[in-house]
Amino acid sequence: MAAAYASDPSASRGRLVQEEESAFRSCYQRDRDRIIHSSAFRRLKHKTQVFVEHEGDYYRTRLTHSIEVAQVARTISGALGLNEELTEAVALAHDLGHTPFGHTGEDALDALMAPFGGFDHNAQAVRIVTALERHYAGFDGLNLTWDTLEGLAKHNGPVTAPNDGNSSSGSLPWALAEYDRIHDLELGTHASAEAQVAALSDDIAYNNHDLHDGLRAGLFDEEEIAALPIVADCYREVDALYPGLDSYRRRHEALRRVFGIMVADVIEESRAVLAAGGFGSADQIRGAGRSVIRFSDGLRRDLDEIRRFLFNRMYRAPAVMAKRAEVTTVVEDLFPFFLREPGYLPGRWQAEVTRLAGDETGLARLVSDYISGMTDRFALDCHARWLGGPESCGPGC
Structure with a gap:
């Protein structure tokens, strides 16, 4: 049963170019399907997550990462009574604006674009789905609903203030400002709970799969990650249940438990926040002035330590x-x-x-x-x- 604060497709704010609605799919399902069939989505299969795409067939690319994010997001969204189709649409599209070579390419392009308004991958995702995909006769872009576009623009929070150094322009990314002038995305508020779920699911996915990929690449070993918070308890549980398990299965069993702990924590913490807030609509979520989908304080501190480890041993490995x-x-x-x-x-x-x-x-x-x-x-x-x-x-x- 949908929660009172879930986004309702029948109450969607609609599309910039009005279209006849599908007889078989909700507007959010239609958004999701258009994203999946877009050229930009297909290109993600050859775009870097951490490693350059051709370095190994088993490392995550932006496409496999986006699919994993969408899977986590649907699970959390369903548990919280939110709209799973909107959550999935935002999750699948959240990385469409990434350059080749991941954040390295983005940093380089942002510096080169500094005299011209900078570059920001979230803003570029909006530009792709509103202008650069050109397959439809009636409009440029994918003509997604306002609800999905809002989620893409601000799933990480309001974006009207200077964007915290993510763009050398030091102001609202030009690509986002350009679209917002013709279609107000209310950039000063938080996004729907569904979009917030997509953002936290991104954190869950990369924290987990970067440990997998770093192990496979030999940047660190199992004994090192087995000393990390959360991970340590998971390894102990696996060793108690399956003594003598081979290394490959041992790491998989441990890291899938890490995955489960992160998902369960978000669901439990967010349920408490949502219940305490007494929210009666999706717009009340937007106007809450804070994120309502979150990790508990304890788990967030543990994840900060895992992120520091990954930064030093993986993202900055020689x-x-x-x-x-x-x-x-x-x-x-x-x-x-x-x-x-x-x-x-x-x-x-x-x-x-x-x-x-x-x-x-x-x-x-x-x-x-x-x-x-x-x-x-x-x-x-x-x-x-x-x-x-x-x-x-x-x-x-």
């Missing part, structure tokens, strides 16, 4: 840092190349290049759109072909 430097150079080379030689953009982009003649900011944002949409392998291929000798490949190829 091998990872060497690759970060390499791929940063790729982005830093491609951006000025396309600014100087916009004829090398694909043919379907050339009408926009012509329209933007003399508009340096507009062209920079067009180049940013193109580079941010690249997969890891495509960015590496472009760099090798064009900057290894542009004469080997003609404009627009």
Whole structure:
């Protein structure tokens, strides 16, 4: 049974371009389906999570990460009586705006775009689903509901204040400001409970799978993570139940318990917060002035320690840092190349290049759109072909 504060598809604030509703799917289901069928969603399979996509078949990519986030989010959403379809739509789309090479690519592109308004992957996700996906006859983008767009824009909280250093522009990301001018997403409030669930599910997924991937990469060993809070108790439980278990099964059994502890904690803590708040509608959640989906204080402290471990031993590991430097150079080379030689953009982009003649900011944002949409392998291929000798490949190829 849906909770009083759940988002109701029959009460959705609708779409920017009005459409006839489906006879078989709710508006949130339709949003989810459009996201899954989008070009940007397919490209996530070749975009980095932590490791560059081609480094190993077993490491998470942005696509597998997004699917894992959606699975966790549906579980939590269902347990709290929220709308699972809206939660899933936000979860599946939350990383659509990521550049090639993950946060490394984003940092590089943000620095390059500093004179032109910066770059922010959350704002870029909104830009993709409202402008850059161009498959439908009646509109640009996917024409998602206001509710889903709101969730994409502010699942991590209100975004009207300077965005905490995530963009070198130090203000509202331009891509988000541009859309908000024509379709008010009420950026000063928190998002729905469903979007907040998607945000916490992102934390749960990456905290768990980065331990898996770091072990597989040999950046640390089981004895090291078995000393971490939460993880230590899970290893002890597995060892008591299955003495002598082989290493691969042992780590899986332990880390799936870590996963379960995080999910259970969010459900228990959020239930208490929601009950105490007496919320009677989704709009009351938005106006609460605080997040209502959260970890308990104790678990959050434990997760902070796990995050510090991952930062030092994985995200800043020498091998990872060497690759970060390499791929940063790729982005830093491609951006000025396309600014100087916009004829090398694909043919379907050339009408926009012509329209933007003399508009340096507009062209920079067009180049940013193109580079941010690249997969890891495509960015590496472009760099090798064009900057290894542009004469080997003609404009627009």
